[in-house]
Amino acid sequence: VVKGIGDDCAIVEVERYRQLVMSMDTLVAGRHFPDSALPSQIATRSFCTCLSDLAAMGASPQWFTLALTLPEANREWVSEFSDALFAIAGEFECDLIGGDTTQGPLTITLQVHGFVEKEKALTRDAAQAGDLVLVSGPLGDGKAALEFLLNQDSFPMLDSSQLAYLVERFYRPEPQIEIGRRLLNCANAAIDLSDGLLADVQHIADASKVDVEIDLDEIPLSDACLSVAGGNRQAIHYALSGGDDYHLAFTVSPHRLSMIKDLIKETQSSRETLAKLSVIGRVVATSSGSPSVRCFEKGNLISMSDQKGYQHFAS
């Protein structure tokens, strides 16, 4: 950083063998978090969900900018928000270098910036027929957390550790930065799971012009998600279309399975305790002009439109 906050612009330098990777995300009160969310929760959720996009490219975080729109100048609110933001940004060694503060309905826009070695970034368009499809951790938690936060009295069966787990998954989802970095030399395509597995894997299929087959039985699910969903079927449904999970989905050549196995072993003791790689499917050559994602249960193809509970994926 040549110049951070305090002038008309921030100035930064990019080293010769690196490329700059950027992503911008907006969170609107009452839409991307409940109006009851604490300033510190809003800060960590905003930062972590935005950083997740850098993880999906295999990029190392460097700096971020913040546009904060607030209904009123509430010093206490701003102080809580800032403390939490600087704390979480510090964990990822990511510096605030600029932004804007305005008055209006509560809205947070962040832009995160990272570096990646030239031409090494993980993208959506590089999946190859024959690749395995993996995810970096349990899916469906984002949706389960939201269900819980919106109807807290409806889930008396959750124990306190499950409650804490879900609240944390919503307000401090772990950006899979370390996994992303390690995938740089072994994965083909990658994406972060913000819209739900089906929609996000479809992005890989479309960009790479391949079909993807998912084994529903292999999707990792947490106990908390299973509890909120009230069973396996609904939990799978959360995973497929709930969104907000911020794990990575990626594809690797089976030749690299040993690298991946080592990585799986390492992640089990990693700092990112939620990261636990699972193989959930494979990439196949597309049989038509329109790449598709197909799901299997115990080896049988599931028709998304016919299957009760999956119907809203038909459109």
Add this chain to the structure above:
Amino acid sequence: VVKGIGDDCAIVEVERYRQLVMSMDTLVAGRHFPDSALPSQIATRSFCTCLSDLAAMGASPQWFTLALTLPEANREWVSEFSDALFAIAGEFECDLIGGDTTQGPLTITLQVHGFVEKEKALTRDAAQAGDLVLVSGPLGDGKAALEFLLNQDSFPMLDSSQLAYLVERFYRPEPQIEIGRRLLNCANAAIDLSDGLLADVQHIADASKVDVEIDLDEIPLSDACLSVAGGNRQAIHYALSGGDDYHLAFTVSPHRLSMIKDLIKETQSSRETLAKLSVIGRVVATSSGSPSVRCFEKGNLISMSDQKGYQHFAS
């Protein structure tokens, strides 16, 4: 641009001898533009005001990102907004490379990115005692335009060309990119005038640890501004504290006056028809620990707190 819209992040390359310059700005409906503003007007105002920060650093625009929060998916609105945005961005050869679209109260956040030769950027902290202070064009128009837009029936004395001029100054202020670039090898400090001359020049004074003296008689004013203000005194008041002018204020060593005179001659026939450089003051060594901005009228020091009409600058 290695990768633009369509993946988790945008990827760009920065050449070896260049630095990356960035600025982020938010515009909130009803606050930074009237609720009655057309989508095309909102687009050009958002883009031009944000780009003005790059001008103040002497940077050349490269790319921008857009976070657009909209109350509803209104195809016609989005189409008008996008057409105008791509048109104005095209004029400055600045490409959209990413962003986010969300639902919520109408808010636009832009981040603009530009290049500048290493260590050449214009900053606020490089003014030297002895420097002349210049501005790139008439001041007070931003405030005059706002007065007119909020009370259109109160100004029957304005002719149609003055109306058109003021509306354009508000919705399509000219980012002084070309002037900024030319100042790289001759100006010391620079800033863009978004908060009003007094506040912005105070930023230069604070950052450079110098005092600044302004000759109020030398501040350039447009006929339209004088008409809306109802006279010279109020027009000066608009210039000093109205804000939203998006001209540059900068300081140069008197040894470079001949370079500046050439530049003044050129700007009179330049594409940026509103750019007309004027010397309005000078930088002096600060006499105390707290750098200040002093104003003179016909050579007499004006006391901002005593002077009727300037009183609200006292605080």
